[in-house]
Amino acid sequence: MKTIRDVAKIAGVSPATVSRVLNNKGYVSEEKKNRIEKVIREVGFEPNQVARGLAKKTSKTIALLVSDITNPFFPELAKGAEHIAHSNGFSLLLENTKGVDQEGTDYIKLLKNKYIDGVIVATHDIDKYLLETNTGIPMVVLEMENGIENTCTIKVDNFHGAMLATQHLLDVGCKKIAHIYGPLYDQTAYERLQGYQQAIRMHDDLSEITVAGDFTIEGGQSAVSQILKDYPDVDGLFAGNDLMAVGVIKELSRLKIRVPEDIAVCGFDGIYLTRIFSPEITTIEQPIYEMGELAAEKLIERINNPYINQEIIELKTKLVVRESTSKSLM
Amino acid sequence: MKTIRDVAKIAGVSPATVSRVLNNKGYVSEEKKNRIEKVIREVGFEPNQVARGLAKKTSKTIALLVSDITNPFFPELAKGAEHIAHSNGFSLLLENTKGVDQEGTDYIKLLKNKYIDGVIVATHDIDKYLLETNTGIPMVVLEMENGIENTCTIKVDNFHGAMLATQHLLDVGCKKIAHIYGPLYDQTAYERLQGYQQAIRMHDDLSEITVAGDFTIEGGQSAVSQILKDYPDVDGLFAGNDLMAVGVIKELSRLKIRVPEDIAVCGFDGIYLTRIFSPEITTIEQPIYEMGELAAEKLIERINNPYINQEIIELKTKLVVRESTSKSLM
DNA sequence: TTTATTTCTAAAACCGGTTTCATATACTAA
DNA sequence: TTAGTATATGAAACCGGTTTTAGAAATAAA
Known part of the structure; x- marks a missing residue:
């Protein structure tokens, strides 16, 4: 060399x-x-990038913190982020935060002593700490509370999306719609719950039915029996995310309850799985890949100019109607 | 600092x-x-890792080259690799090779001038080049021809697994079994095809029915019609991987052909999707997460001791019977 | 013509570690 | 007692870039 x-x-x-x-x-x-x-x-x-890095205190590397890359939401996000990172000469470091380091101090050390230029935070496992002990490293955060000082927050209009979902279930003729919400420390889960409630309240003849889930397939499965026990006559289920929707449909199928004839099901996220599952799942689609791209773009912008103020970007969701809510498509 | x-x-x-x-x-x-x-x-x-890196020509980072992280095989692999990497103080760089850089020269440059300590190659998009222009960087290769000089190759017994799959379809009563194979430049696809053929040839009353696929869902879908056109009486389908099995089942469902009553379907890989799909899919399971872990372990071994000879590790697959081949489970 | 100003270049210092080299002292073995 | 080895340490060089400093040459302004 x-x-x-x-x-x-x-x-x-x-x-x-x-x-x-x-x-x-x-x-x-x-x-x-x-x-x-x-x-x-x-x-x-x-x-030599390492020598250059030492001199310039940079590494041409950004880190992507996800809770669990095997959750199908994240590979799409990662791919989008990686795409933009690469075309700007950056590499992408992948970190799974789930269950590894509760405090996040290891990550901070890592970021600092490897001169990682920026971080995309797409996990709830460590954020507060990163925030507090702030490393001064440019950050883009996905779906976080009301934004963090000096960072870019990218989120989707969960509230509106949830209203869309609920209204859609009404539109296809559902009379009794339950919502399975995710863990409420997760802002997305909270906003979706609110959207559902708002949609229901707009109709005098409807009442809210809500049950807690955990954003996993198993959570969706177990929520079903809980709902059916108290409300055997529900005919619409709005799951707080797609994974739970999958669990819901699996469980309904096990109980020989037909989807959508007996119960229509709508998810949220738009992961690839909703397109390939049988029945194909109606969902509120987020532009996941594009969010990954946007996150990387905004991050690189901040790396090149560290004095950009706080920024909150809200992306649009859209309803994608598939078999799980439309008898005609079956 | x-x-x-x-x-x-x-x-x-x-x-x-x-x-x-x-x-x-x-x-x-x-x-x-x-x-x-x-x-x-x-x-x-x-x-400071960067300064240390410059002095020691090391970065405490390994790269994982996958063709496409959104292919559900890879997140599991990545998670396993990341787990071991982290517990040994290494970071994991993620690279999607699909469609980006045909030659692989960019990757070689990257690896060299960032002092990447080792690479796990889980893609067919660039291997030969990496091999030729060999960077001298320790490598672990997944599912590659007959191993590469001075590297560790990790594979599964595709041949045996394919025989298991075919034999299983026979065991559940199938009389006419077709195989959809993947692209044959992929050694795994080739070995699975061979395993299928061997199993069929062991029975005088059976004949081979094979059709080319491309390891994607869409490939599985289109293979179905091709097979049914020529052999409307097939009652067993062995897909060369799980994604194609998903496509097959989707297409059969669209054609109102019941799985497994009319046609039993078996996949190969053991991706998570097979467990959550409806019907749940019988498959030949590879220990994907463990392969990721093993790849990282072997790689780190080689990083610490660059003079380890070529090594080929073959892992066992196992048949996991689920709904798509067993009427009793439905 | 003289003084500023701009353009151009090399030497040296620097980034923050590691490693070699040289030297000094303490122990052993002959 | 002397030579030889193990232990202990700091100065300096090094890894391979970037940046500052300082001075020279060319151009512009006074």
């Missing part, structure tokens, strides 16, 4: 001049510039 | 001595060692 000093020697200049050419910064005569670029090409010189 | 020179000054020693304590290497008196460790604790000193 050639170094900048090798290049300098061959081109008959000083390393400093080569560095100026490399970074396109400072005065360099056209003549030397051409000579240096020629040498760089000829010897196939590539600046 | 404190540096090693700060620590040295406070402890009244030279940076070299602090470095010796940090790396537990070379002679240091007990007395100074204690003093230095006390100072390190008190000032909360953490060695």
Whole structure:
């Protein structure tokens, strides 16, 4: 591997001049510039990122913190983020936070002493700590409370989406609609619950039926029996996320209850699974891949300019009607 | 942030001595060692990985090259690899190779100039190039031809697994079994095809029915009509991977053909999806998470000792019987 | 013509670690 | 007692870039 000093020697200049050419910064005569670029090409010189990193306190690397990459929401997000990261010359570090390090101090250390340039936080396992002990590292946070000082928060209009879902169930003729909500420390779960309640309250003849879930397939499954015990006549179920919707449908199928003929089911998120499941699942779709891209874009923006103020971006969700709510499609 | 020179000054020693304590290497008196460790604790000193990396030509980072992280096989693999990486103090860089850089030269550059310590290759998009231009970086390869010089190859017994799958379909009463194979440049696809053929040939009254697929859901879907056109009386389908099995079942369901009553379906891989799909899908299960862990373990072994010879590890698959092949379970 | 100002370049210092080298002291073995 | 080895430590060089400093040459302004 050639170094900048090798290049300098061959081109008959000083390393400093080569560095100026490399970074396109400072005065360099056209003549030397051409000579240096020629040498760089000829010897196939590539600046060593680690050395460069040490000098510039940067690593051209961003970290993506997810709670669990096997949750199908995250691979799509990761792919979007990775796409933008790569096309801007950054690498993507993947970190699963679930169950590993409750405090997040390890992550902070990691970020600092590897000069990680920025972080996309898509987990609830560690945020407060990151926030408190703030590393000063640019951050983009997904679906977080009301935003964090000096960071970019990207979220979707959960409230509106949940209203859409509930209204859609009404539109397809449901008379008694229950909602399975996720853990309420998760802002998304809370907002979706609120949206459901708002939609129900708009109709005098309807009453709320809510039961707690945990955003997992198993959670969806067990919520079903709980609901059916108290309300055997429900005909619509709005699950707080797609994984629970899958669990719901599995459980209904086990109980020989037909979807959507007996009970219509709507999820939330728009993970790929909803498209391939049988029946295909109606859901409120978030632009997950695009969120990943946007998160990376906003993060890189902040890396290049650390003095951007707090920013909250709310993306639109949309209703995607599939078999699980529409008898005609079956 | 404190540096090693700060620590040295406070402890009244030279940076070299602090470095010796940090790396537990070379002679240091007990007395100074204690003093230095006390100072390190008190000032909360953490060695800067980038500086250390530059000096030692290492980054405590490994890269995972997958073709597409949204393919559900890979998140499980990634999680396993990340688990082991973390518990050994390594970070995991994620790279999607699909469609990005046909030659792989970018990856080689990246690996070299970021001092990436090792690579897990789980993609067919770039391997030969990596192999040729070999970077000298320790590698673990998943499911690759017959192993690559100086690397560790981890694979499963595809041949045997495919025989198991075929035999299982026979056992549940299938008389006419077709196989949808994946792209044959993929060694796994080839071996599975061979296993299927071997199992069929063991029975005089059976004949092979094979059709090409591409390891995607859509591939599975389109293969179905192709098979049914020529062989309307097939009663067993062995898909070369789970994604195709999902496609197959979706298509059969669309055609109102019952699974498993009319046609039994078996997949291969054991991705999580097979457990949650309806009907649940019988498959030949690979220990995906464990493969991720093993790959990381073997890689780190090679990072710590670069002179380990070529190694080929073959893991066992096992048949997991679920609804898609067993009427009694429905 | 003289003084500023801009352009250009190399030497040296720096980023924050590790490692080699040289030297000094304490122990062993001959 | 002397040579040889193990222990202990700091100064300096190094990893491979960037950046500051300082000075030279060219150009512009007074």
